Amino acid sequence: MTKLTFTAHPFLLGFDQLERLVERTAKTGNDGYPPFNIEQSGANAYRITLALAGFRQEDLSITVEDRQLVIRGRQAEEEGDRVFLHRGIAARQFQRAFVLADGVEVSGATMENGLLHIDLTRAAPESIVQTIRITSA
Numbered sequence: 714m715t716k717l718t719f720t721a722h723p724f725l726l727g728f729d730q731l732e733r734l735v736e737r738t739a740k741t742g743n744d745g746y747p748p749f750n751i752e753q754s755g756a757n758a759y760r761i762t763l764a765l766a767g768f769r770q771e772d773l774s775i776t777v778e779d780r781q782l783v784i785r786g787r788q789a790e791e792e793g794d795r796v797f798l799h800r801g802i803a804a805r806q807f808q809r810a811f812v813l814a815d816g817v818e819v820s821g822a823t824m825e826n827g828l829l830h831i832d833l834t835r836a837a838p839e840s841i842v843q844t845i846r847i848t849s850a
Contacts, residue, residue: 746807747786758820759833761811766827767802775822775831782811782819782831 750762765773765786774785787806813819813833820832 747809749809757835757837761831763809763829764827765829770824773829777819780813782813784809
């Protein structure tokens with residue numbers, strides 16, 4: 714049986730990168746931790762906010778790898794003789810990834826009251842009209 718793909722359709726020439734993007738997005742972990750919001754903060758601006766209670770700036774790393782925004786967090790183990798009767802605050806490492814479209818760039822990141830804000834901007838695409846000359850063979 715033949716697998717039907719995006720690139721198998723005759724009107725979708727050159728969209729093989731889109732198929733890889735969909736596959737990569739499906740493989741990202743969706744365990745729900747840490748919780749996050751994505752909001753549109755302007756015509757070409759977005760903000761991703763992650764709830765990271767207990768994390769410090771030193772515990773976090775933000776990278777862009779192959780058009781993929783990756784946020785990693787790892788808390789240092791606390792020393793001491795603390796005995797927890799209930800431990801509901803997560804103190805674990807995590808990795809959260811977001812696939813970025815072409816033209817979307819990370820413009821900055823801030824940490825405020827346990828929330829990590831990552832600001833993204835998209836460059837407005839230029840409208841290009843191209844005329845193709847027809848030659849005779």
